[in-house]
Amino acid sequence: MSSKDSGKLAVIGCGTMGGAILSGLLKSGQFAPTGVLATIKPGDARPAVEAEYGVEVLTDNLEACRRASIVLVSLKPHHMHAVLDVPAMREALGGKLVISVAAGVRLSQLAQWLPETALVRAMPNTPCLLGAGMTVIAPGPRATAEHLEVAQTIFRSVGRVVTLDDKHMDAVTSLNGSGPAFVYVVLEALADGGVMMGLPRDVALEIAAQVTLGAARMVLETGAHPAALKDQVTTPAGSTIAGLLTMEDGRIRSVLARAIQEAATVASSLGKD
Numbered sequence: 001m002s003s004k005d006s007g008k009l010a011v012i013g014c015g016t017m018g019g020a021i022l023s024g025l026l027k028s029g030q031f032a033p034t035g036v037l038a039t040i041k042p043g044d045a046r047p048a049v050e051a052e053y054g055v056e057v058l059t060d061n062l063e064a065c066r067r068a069s070i071v072l073v074s075l076k077p078h079h080m081h082a083v084l085d086v087p088a089m090r091e092a093l094g095g096k097l098v099i100s101v102a103a104g105v106r107l108s109q110l111a112q113w114l115p116e117t118a119l120v121r122a123m124p125n126t127p128c129l130l131g132a133g134m135t136v137i138a139p140g141p142r143a144t145a146e147h148l149e150v151a152q153t154i155f156r157s158v159g160r161v162v163t164l165d166d167k168h169m170d171a172v173t174s175l176n177g178s179g180p181a182f183v184y185v186v187l188e189a190l191a192d193g194g195v196m197m198g199l200p201r202d203v204a205l206e207i208a209a210q211v212t213l214g215a216a217r218m219v220l221e222t223g224a225h226p227a228a229l230k231d232q233v234t235t236p237a238g239s240t241i242a243g244l245l246t247m248e249d250g251r252i253r254s255v256l257a258r259a260i261q262e263a264a265t266v267a268s269s270l271g272k273d
Contacts, residue, residue, distance in 0.1 A: 007069025009154075012061050012083070014038040014049060017101060018074030020129040022053055024158030028131060037064045065092040070150065073100045077270040080105050085113040093117045097147050099137075099154070103173045104270025107140035107166045118142040120151045123172045124158070125180050133159030134176050138166040174263030182259055187212050 009031055011018050022038060025031050033054040040049055042059045050057045058064050061083055065071050071093060075083060080102050083089065094116040101122050110119050119140035127133045135155035139148050148163070155161045164172065187208050194204030218229055234240045 008035050008037060008067060009070045009072065010037040010039070010064040010068030011072045011074060012039050012064060013074040013076075013079075014040050014053070014057070015074065017124065017126065018072070019053070020126045020133075021072065021074065021101070021124060021155075021158060022055070024128040024131055024133065025154065026053065026055075028157035030154065030157040037068055039064045062088055062092055065089060065096075069096055070154075071096060071098045072154075073098060073102060075102055077102045077104045080109075080271070081113065084110070090114055090116065097143075097150060099151050102271065103177060103267050104170070104272070106169075106271060107138065109271060111141045116142075118144065118147045120147060121166060121169060122151065122155060123169055123177050124155060125176050127180060128155075128158035131158055134162075135159060136162045136164055136169070136172040136176055138164055138169055140166065170264045170268040171260075173267035174260045177267075178263045179260075182256065183212065186256075 009025075011022050014022060018038070022036065026033060026036070036053075036055040037058060038049065038053060038055050039058050039061050040046060044059075046057050046059065073080070073084070080100070084093075090113070093114050095118075097118045097120065098110070098114060099120045099122050100110055101124055103123070105121075107119055107121050110117075110121070120137055120143050121140060122135055122137045124133050124135040128135070133155070135158070137148070137151050137155065139151075152161050152163070187205075190208040190211070191201065191204040194207060195201050199207070215229070218224070219226055222229070230244070234244065
């Protein structure tokens with residue numbers, strides 16, 4: 001089974017994350033606009049969303065779920081229970097594939113609300129918009145190998161995909177979902193350093209962004225450990241080791257690691273009623 005021959009897709013909650021995934025899917029050609037439905041809140045500007053994505057936009061989540069074969073739920077965690085745990089929605093989603101990207105909402109909770117639905121939990125990030133996303137998926141109750149293949153195909157079209165158990169998803173939420181925000185802070189700080197030393201801000205920002213992109217590709221494409229790659233550019237008595245020691249004085253490793261830890265703690269509470 002592929003996503004192209006598995007029926008219409010409904011994106012429930014076309015906000016920041018839902019919109020990023022939808023945009024990436026449409027750009028990849030994995031789904032044609034005619035094969036996608038999207039839902040927004042009643043107060044949102046429906047014509048603007050339709051113009052942006054070129055798909056049919058509804059304000060009725062139930063109608064969208066009835067008309068779709070695959071449902072990607074991208075709602076705020078505290079809205080999930082009210083939307084999904086109702087008899088009409090259970091009937092509408094019975095026997096279908098539901099992929100939830102809601103942080104903190106566990107597969108066990110989803111299974112209670114939708115006992116007859118094939119469930120997959122996913123945690124993507126916003127670079128899906130550019131086809132450079134990272135998504136971790138966890139198969140749940142009633143999810144077959146074919147269902148998992150569909151979910152993997154959807155998210156591979158917007159970046160990389162890893163499959164893990166549900167127990168890891170709070171850590172995944174902090175590292176993968178929140179991670180881009182932490183990288184943006186580091187990137188901005190690097191650019192600020194360039195500005196402090198006399199570089200024009202736009203040039204400093206472009207250099208910092210490309211350095212970040214290139215360094216990440218080196219890790220992914222060479223398979224080398226970051227420490228080994230760091231040592232390759234750290235010559236004795238050079239400028240790099242001087243900068244690295246300054247970073248260590250500021251406990252940069254501990255601060256970043258603790259940021260992931262704290263974000264994971266908060267993520268674990270998001271899905272609680």
